[in-house]
Amino acid sequence: MNWFKNKVNASRRGFLGGALGSVAGAAALGTMWADETVEAYQGNVRTASKPSDLKITDLRYAHVVGAPMSCPIIRIDTNQGIYGYGEVRDGASVTYALMLKSRLLGENPCNVDKIFRKIKQFGFTSRQAGGVCGIEMALWDLAGKAYNVPAYQLLGGKFRDKIRIYVDTTESHDPKVYGARLKNRMEQGFTWLKMDLGYDLVEDTPGTVSHPLDVTSKTTARTQHFFTGIELTDKGIGMMSDYVAAIREMVGMDVPLSADHFGHIGVNSCIRLGKAMEKHNLAWLEDMIPWQFSDQLKEIKDAVNIPIATGEDIFLKEPFIELCRKNAIDIIHPDLASSGGLLETKKIGDAAMELGHAMAMHFAGTPVSFMANVHCAAATENFLALEYHSDEIPWWQDLVTGPAKPLIDKGFAAIPEAPGLGIELNADVVKQHLAPGTSYFGPTEEWNKERSHDRLFS
Numbered sequence: 226m227n228w229f230k231n232k233v234n235a236s237r238r239g240f241l242g243g244a245l246g247s248v249a250g251a252a253a254l255g256t257m258w259a260d261e262t263v264e265a266y267q268g269n270v271r272t273a274s275k276p277s278d279l280k281i282t283d284l285r286y287a288h289v290v291g292a293p294m295s296c297p298i299i300r301i302d303t304n305q306g307i308y309g310y311g312e313v314r315d316g317a318s319v320t321y322a323l324m325l326k327s328r329l330l331g332e333n334p335c336n337v338d339k340i341f342r343k344i345k346q347f348g349f350t351s352r353q354a355g356g357v358c359g360i361e362m363a364l365w366d367l368a369g370k371a372y373n374v375p376a377y378q379l380l381g382g383k384f385r386d387k388i389r390i391y392v393d394t395t396e397s398h399d400p401k402v403y404g405a406r407l408k409n410r411m412e413q414g415f416t417w418l419k420m421d422l423g424y425d426l427v428e429d430t431p432g433t434v435s436h437p438l439d440v441t442s443k444t445t446a447r448t449q450h451f452f453t454g455i456e457l458t459d460k461g462i463g464m465m466s467d468y469v470a471a472i473r474e475m476v477g478m479d480v481p482l483s484a485d486h487f488g489h490i491g492v493n494s495c496i497r498l499g500k501a502m503e504k505h506n507l508a509w510l511e512d513m514i515p516w517q518f519s520d521q522l523k524e525i526k527d528a529v530n531i532p533i534a535t536g537e538d539i540f541l542k543e544p545f546i547e548l549c550r551k552n553a554i555d556i557i558h559p560d561l562a563s564s565g566g567l568l569e570t571k572k573i574g575d576a577a578m579e580l581g582h583a584m585a586m587h588f589a590g591t592p593v594s595f596m597a598n599v600h601c602a603a604a605t606e607n608f609l610a611l612e613y614h615s616d617e618i619p620w621w622q623d624l625v626t627g628p629a630k631p632l633i634d635k636g637f638a639a640i641p642e643a644p645g646l647g648i649e650l651n652a653d654v655v656k657q658h659l660a661p662g663t664s665y666f667g668p669t670e671e672w673n674k675e676r677s678h679d680r681l682f683s
Contacts, residue, residue, distance in 0.1 A: 274305050274307050274370065274371040275305065276333075276335050276368075276371040276372060277333070278304075278305070279303050279304065279305055279307075279333050279334055279335060279367070279371055280303060280304045280331055280332070280333060281301055281302070281303055281329045281330055281331065281332050281333075281334050282302050282303055282304050282330065283301070283302040283330075283669070284299060284300070284301050284302070284322065284323065284325075284326040284329060284360075284669060284672070285299070285300050285302070285666040285667065285668070285669050286298060286299045286300070286313075286319050286322065286323070286663075286666065286669070287300075287650075287655055287656075287659060287663070287664075287665050287666050288319060288659060288660040288663045289591055289624065289655060289658050289659065289660070290658060290659070290660045291618070291658055292315075292590065292591050292615060292618060292621060292624075292658070293614065293615060293617070293618055294315035294316055294589050294590060294614070295315065295316055295660065296312055296313070296314075296315050296590045296591045296593075296594070297312065297313040297317070297318075297319035297322070297355075297359070298310060298311070298312050298313075298591060298593050298650070298655070299311045299312065299313060299319070299322050299359050299360065299363055300363065300666055301329065301334060301360070301363040301364065301367060303334060303367065307367060307370045307371060308367065309334065309362075309363035309364060309365070309366035309367030309368075309370065309645060309646075310362070310363055310366050310593050310646060310648070310650065311358075311359040311360055311361070311362030311363030311364075311366065311593065311594075311597070312359050312362060312562060312590055312591060312593045312594035312597070313355040313356055313358075313359040313562070314351075314352050314354070314355035314358065314359070314560065314562035314563055314590070314594075315352075315562070315589045315590045316352055317352035317353070317355035317356075318352075318355075319356075320356075321347075321352075321353060321354075321355045321356030321357075321359075322355070322356035322359050322360055323356070323669055323672045324347065324356065324672065324675060325344050325347060325356055325357070325360060326669060326672040326673065326675070327672060327673055327674055327675045327676060328343060328344055328679070329344075329360065330673065334363075334364050334367040334368060334371075335364075335367070335368045335371055335372075337361065337364040337365060337368055337568065338568060340360070340361075340364060341357070341361050341364075341565070341566065341568070341569070343679075344356075344357050344360065345357055345541065345565065346679065346681060348540050348541075348565070349540055350538055350539070350540055350563075351537075351538035351540075351563055352563065353540075354540040354562075354563045354564070354565070355562060355563065357565070357566070358561065358562045358563060358564070358565060358566045359562065360566075361565065361566025361567065361568070361569070362561075362562075362566055362567065362593070362594065362597040362646070365379065365566070365567050365568075365597070365600070365645065365646070366597075366645035366646040367645065368645070369644045369645030369646070370644045370645040372644075373644050374644060375600065375640070375641055375642055375643065375644060375645070375647055376567060376597070376600040376645055376646055376647075377600040377601075377603040377604045377640060380567060380568065380571050380600065380601065380604035381571075381604055382604065383603035383604055383640060384603065384604065384605070384606045384608070385602075385603055385608075385640075386640065387637040387638065387639055387640065388598075388599050388602045388603060388608075388611055388637060388638040388639075388640065389416060389417060389609070389610045389611065389636065389637055390415060390417070390610065390611055390612075390613045390633050390636055390637060390638055391415070391417035391418065391419050391481075391483065391585070391610040391611065391612055391613070392410050392415045392417075392418065392419065392612075392613050392616055392636075393419050393612060393613065393614050394406050394407055394410060394418065394419070394420060395617070396420070396421040396423075398426055400467075400468045400469075400471035400472050401471065401475070403420065403472055404471060404472040404474070404475030404476060405475065407420065407472060407475070407476050407482075408475050408476055410616075411476060411480060413616075413635070413636070414634070414635030414636040414637075415636040416480065416481075416636045417480070417481045417483070417508070417609075417610045417636075418476065418480055418481065418482045418483070419482070419483040419484070419485060419511075419612070420469075420472065420482065420483070420484055420485075421484070421485055421486040422465065422468075422469065422484040422485070422486065422487055423442060423486045423487055423488045424442060424455075424457060424461060424465070424487065424488040424490060425442040425488065426464070426465060426468055427461045427464045427465060428441060428442060428461075430460075430461075430464065432458060432460045432461075433457070433458055433460050433461030433464060434455060434456070434457060434458065434461050435455070435456045435457075435458060436453070436454060436455045436456075437454045440453060440454060440455060442488050442489075445488075445489045446489075448489060449489065449514075449515055450489040450490060450491060450492075450495075450513075450514045450515065451491060451492070451514070451518075451521075453489045453490070453491075455488070455489060455490050455491065455494070456490060456491050456493065456494045457490060457494040457497065457498060459497075462494075462497055462498050462501045463501070465498065465501070466501040466502065466504075466505070469484075469502060469505045469507075470505060473505050473506075478506055481508035481610075482505075482506075482507055482508055483507060483508040483509045483510075483511060483534070483585075484502070484507050484509070484510055484511065485511040485512060486511075486512075487510075487512075487513055492514060492521050492524060492525060495510075495513040495514060495525050496524070496525055496528045496529060499513070499525065499528070499529030499531055500528070500529055500530075502529075502531055503529070503530050503531055506531075507531050508532065509531065509532040509533065509534040509555065509556050509558075509585070510529070510531050510532070510533055510534065511534045511535065511558060512534075512535050512537065512558075513525055513533065513535075516535045516536060516538060516539055516544070516548070517544075519547060519548055519551050519553045520551075520553070522535065522548070522553040522554060523551055523552065523553035526552070526553055526554060526555065532555035532556050533553075533554045533555050533556070534554060534555065534556040534557070534558045534585060535548070535554055535557075535558055536548075536554075536557045536558035536559045536560070536564070536587070537558055537559065537560040537563065537587035538560070538563060539559060539563070539564060540563055540564060540565060541564070541565050541569060542564075542565070542569060542572050542573045542576055545557050545559065545564075545573045545576065545577060546573075546576050546577075546580070549576070549577050549580040549581075549582050550580060554582065555582065555583075556582060556583050556584070556585055556609070557573065557574070557577045557582055557583075557584050557585075558584075558585050558586070558587050559573055559574075559584070559586060559587065560586070560587040560588060560589075561586065561588070561594070561597055561598050561601055562588075562590060562594050562597075566597075567597055567600060567601045567604075570586075570601050570605070571601055571604055571605050574601075574605035574606070574607055574608065575605065575606070575607075577607060578606060578607035582607070583607050583608075583609050584605060584607050584608050584609060585608075585609045585610050585611070585612075586598055586601070586602060586608070586610070586611045586612060587612050588611055588612045588613065588614070589612065589614040589615075591621070591624050591625075592621065592622060592624050592625040592632060592648060593624075593625065593646065593648065593650075595613075595632070595638075596625075596628070596641060596646040596647060596648050597646055598611050599611070599638050599640055599641070600640065600641075600646065600647075603640045611638070613633060616633075620654055620657070620658065623651055623654045624650065624651055624654050624655055624658075625648040625649060625650060625651060626648070626649050626650075626651050627641065627643055627647055627648045627649050628641045628643075628647055628648060652665065
């Protein structure tokens with residue numbers, strides 16, 4: 226009779242589900258659970274979704290502008306009425322997501338990794354990864370709702386109970402004005418600061434920058450650093466050092482202060498500028514040259530005694546691992562909306578940690594992508610701080626409901642405990658900030674049957 230006992234134990238859950246539908250079943254439960262009622266049991270069972278039967282039925286979008294960036298929010302719908310939100314990276318085209326719709330329809334959204342492996346071939350460097358990553362975010366939101374757990378739990382649990390935010394601050398060429406703005410961030414409770422430090426600060430002063438005729442910081446935005454012919458002089462570097470010194474005098478030396486947006490200058494100028502910044506103890510120098518040139522990055526890193534960070538435009542874990550193995554950087558700096566989404570970014574952080582590197586996170590978007598970052602940061606051990614660009618946007622946090630407001634309090638973000646990403650959209654506010662000529666999650670049937678032979682092998 227052992228087989229019978231095993232059969233009874235194995236099918237108990239099925240028995241309970243059927244028993245609840247009948248009086249006899251309720252009576253049976255009463256004899257089995259003397260201290261619990263049928264109502265108590267039902268109250269602890271989630272009935273909104275049956276994960277194994279979930280199917281994706283639609284993908285739509287609402288394109289928010291002025292957040293301060295342009296950010297397409299996507300929504301993936303299912304046959305059971307639950308849905309998930311994601312976000313295409315700031316400044317990217319929603320087409321990067323829509324072109325993948327036909328490849329999603331009919332899939333079970335809880336198979337996040339399977340779907341990601343199916344579509345990741347359509348992502349690429351920087352914003353071209355926006356569609357793949359936005360969809361991956363939405364899948365985790367859906368899976369969390371289906372299983373009634375927060376996204377961080379599906380990633381393996383959390384290492385921290387709140388997320389440190391580093392705040393970007395609007396630039397001023399007057400160091401006293403910029404210093405006051407940064408000081409105000411500290412008074413708000415932020416414990417990590419970041420500043421822009423471009424050579425545009427000094428280029429209008431004669432003798433600060435060597436450059437070909439008619440080549441300036443404004444004409445080289447699409448020219449890689451090595452090919453501009455722009456180099457800083459000792460005078461220019463000295464003025465930029467004095468600028469940072471004035472800011473450090475206002476904010477002090479205790480708070481971490483990172484720097485970014487140096488301009489498209491050559492490797493030697495990056496090294497000389499970096500050396501001049503050493504006495505200001507900057508937390509990191511970010512994206513001094515394009516990330517693809519790992520040998521030159523290592524040259525800068527080896528010469529400068531300030532941490533070197535890069536990564537906001539890198540897609541997938543392999544390039545990060547190469548940079549870390551070469552010891553070409555000190556800090557990885559992925560943007561979850563470009564790096565591959567929540568799971569891939571956690572893998573990136575874990576791989577970097579094994580190779581002795583910390584992880585900060587780049588972010589510039591709406592609270593949808595922000596919360597995806599918060600869950601990933603919670604689940605990644607070597608995380609340092611998450612970027613925030615929208616402190617001057619009064620309606621930014623009103624785009625969503627669910628988490629307690631403010632979303633960022635005294636320099637930290639709380640980690641939502643609600644299912645999925647833990648947010649819902651505030652439709653009234655979102656509709657006030659849609660891109661002209663777009664609708665709020667309007668139909669996208671024209672993308673339902675887009676096909677190609679996607680196999681990568683013969």
